[in-house]
Amino acid sequence: MKRGLVWFTEDLRVDDNETFLKAIEENDEIIPVFLLDSSTDRLQFSVPRCGRAREKFIKESLINLQHQFNRRGGTLLVVSGTPNVELPRLCVEYQIRKVYTKKQVGSEEKMLQTEIKQQLLKLGVDFQTYSTSTLYHPDDLPFSVRDIPMLFTKFRKLAEKESSVRTPFDAPQRIVTPNLEGNPIVTKEYSTPDWLLGGEDAAQLRLAEFIWESHSIRTYKETRDQLTGLNFSSKFSAWLSQGCISPRRIYSEIKRYEREIVSNESTYWVIFELLWRDFFRFSFKKHPKAYFLLNGLGQQALYTQFDPRKFEAWTQGKTSETLINAGMNELRVTGFVSNRMRQILASYWVFGMQQDWRYGAAWFEHCLVDYDVASNWGNWAYIAGVGNDNRGGREFNIEKQAQLFDRDGAYRSSWQKSHNEL
Ligand SMILES: Cc1cc2nc3c(=O)[nH]c(=O)nc-3n(C[C@H](O)[C@H](O)[C@H](O)COP(=O)(O)OP(=O)(O)OC[C@H]3O[C@@H](n4cnc5c(N)ncnc54)[C@H](O)[C@@H]3O)c2cc1C
CATH class of the missing domain: 1.25.40.80 (Serine Threonine Protein Phosphatase 5, Tetratricopeptide repeat)
Known part of the structure; x- marks a missing residue:
């Protein structure tokens, strides 16, 4: 019997999931696995990576993925542990011939995939990755990733002119897995907006x-x-x-x-x-590493210092600016703020408080329920003037923004409470 293991990461769906479909197509039975890996929750710029809002959203998404499998006759195996220990172990236990997973973009995640691939090769297990998270498939772009334009407009025009978006795959009707028993998925209570339900x-x-x-x-x-x-x-x-x-x-x-x-x-x-x-x-x-460096893609960062008191004031909504405090309170409490607010908050940390932008990006990484390595660090680097921009950063005038988007002060008053009161 041919068995493939599908390692789910940030692709918690059955619809339009090529990794998963390939595994079904090439095997008699699949072992779908998600690893709850607590080792990734190390501090980064003195901040834990994953906050409670995102943790809750991921667990909800897993519970729903389990339902998707059950409806189609299969089960999802959720296991606690690190991938480089658990994946080889599972491959031996279930006599796996090939592991299927989503291609990663972050530098640490890529390194981990390379390491696991080597380990599995020694066991005679193939390791195959698929690009499943972008609109345009990388193979369809009119340039290689090495030659991607530095500026968005050039990228967009080329992609729109010379490439097309592939038709999504439908979800499979039936999923054949053995009866798998993993860890129960336990969600911790945390209040997020009603619409923010994972899955x-x-x-x-x-x-x-x-x-x-x-x-x-x-x-x-x-x-x-x-x-x-x-x-x-x-x-x-x-x-x-x-x-x-x-x-x-x-x-x-x-x-x-x-x-x-x-x-x-x-x-x-x-x-x-x-x-x-x-x-x-x-x-x-x-540039898998450059987005985490102070000077980003090679420009000179304007501000290099880090003052913990300023960080405390900014993160806890205790600055002298009511609009900033409101935004930081909303972010900390709900895990979400609008795009415009993200721009204003990031600009204030970099240009208003004149701090190393990466501490701000790390705080967003911790809080955001929608945290995405490329979108977060890419947007932060852009605003700080060290990313995909040739205008030296984007500074937002807070008074003007308040006039434009919160003229009656409703937003500021709804999020004015300090950390202790929320
Ligand atoms: C400092 C900063 C940090 C950010 N961090 C993240 C992050 O970690 N994760 C994240 O998904 N987005 C991030 N964004 C981008 C953007 O703010 C959010 O995607 C958007 O606010 C989410 O709301 P929405 O789904 O209603 O977006 P919509 O306005 O409805 O946009 C539709 C979709 O387009 C994409 N999108 C929109 N704007 C951007 C953008 N500027 N960059 C990349 N993708 C975009 C998102 O996938 C979004 O869901 C960040 C922006 C800034 C300025």
């Missing part, structure tokens, strides 16, 4: 709601910079970052909406933003 089912519901039920996609370009509300933006990011939905599935629904209802600048603009996501992921593949 593929919730992602599909949100897709339907944003596009087909509320038709909010029609006006997205005009509303996307707002600070509060559910439908001013898609809120797809957390599901995308854990792979509960694929960007190709979102794209195909937008295209259907454009054919059946309306095609306008707003419907296109969601795709435009998904291209930013692709751009950072592909740039990360080219």
Whole structure:
């Protein structure tokens, strides 16, 4: 009997999941595995990597993935432990011939995959990775990842002109696994906004709601910079970052909406933003380490110091700026803030407080429920002026932003409470 092991990471879905489909196609039986790896929760710039909001979202996504398997006749094995110990062990236990997993972009994750590949080769087990998280498949780009343009606009124009988005794969009807018994998935209580529920089912519901039920996609370009509300933006990011939905599935629904209802600048603009996501992921593949360096892609960082008192004031919403405090409170409590607020908060840390940008990025990594290595570090480097930009960074004028996006002060007053009160 041919057996393949599918190692799920940030691709917690059965729809449009090529890794998983390939394993089903090439084997009689599969062992789908998720590893709860607590060793990744080391401090980074003095901050733990994964906060409680994201931890909860991941667990919810796993519970839902388990349901997806059960509905199709299979089970998902959730195991605690480090991949380089558990994967070889499972391969021996289940007599696996090949391991299938998603290709990583972060430098540490890539190194780990290389190490595991070597270990498995010694056991006679193949190790195959697949690119499943971008809108454009890397093989379809009109340039190699090594030659990706430095600036987004050039990347976008080339991709749009000379490449096309592949049709998403449908989810399999049946999944054949042995009866697997792993660790129970225990979620810890943590209050996040109602709409932030992890898992593929919730992602599909949100897709339907944003596009087909509320038709909010029609006006997205005009509303996307707002600070509060559910439908001013898609809120797809957390599901995308854990792979509960694929960007190709979102794209195909937008295209259907454009054919059946309306095609306008707003419907296109969601795709435009998904291209930013692709751009950072592909740039990360080219520079897996540089985005974590003070000088980023090679420019000179303006500020190099780190003052723990300033960090405390910024993270706990105790600065002299009410708009910043509101944003930092919302981020810390819910794990989510709008794109515009992220830009304002990051700009204030870098230019207002004149600090090493990487501590800010690490705090966002800790808090964000939608944390994505490339989107977070790529956007931070961009704002700090050491990333994919030739304008020396993006400084936002706080008063002007408050006038534009919180004229009546409603946002500031709803998030004004200090850390202890929240
Ligand atoms: C400092 C900073 C840090 C960020 N960190 C993250 C992060 O860790 N994870 C993350 O997913 N996004 C990050 N973003 C990008 C963006 O703010 C969020 O993707 C967006 O706010 C999520 O809300 P939404 O899904 O409603 O987005 P929408 O406005 O509805 O956009 C649709 C999708 O396009 C993508 N997208 C939109 N804007 C960007 C962008 N600037 N860069 C990359 N992709 C984008 C996202 O996948 C998003 O879900 C960051 C932006 C900044 C300025």
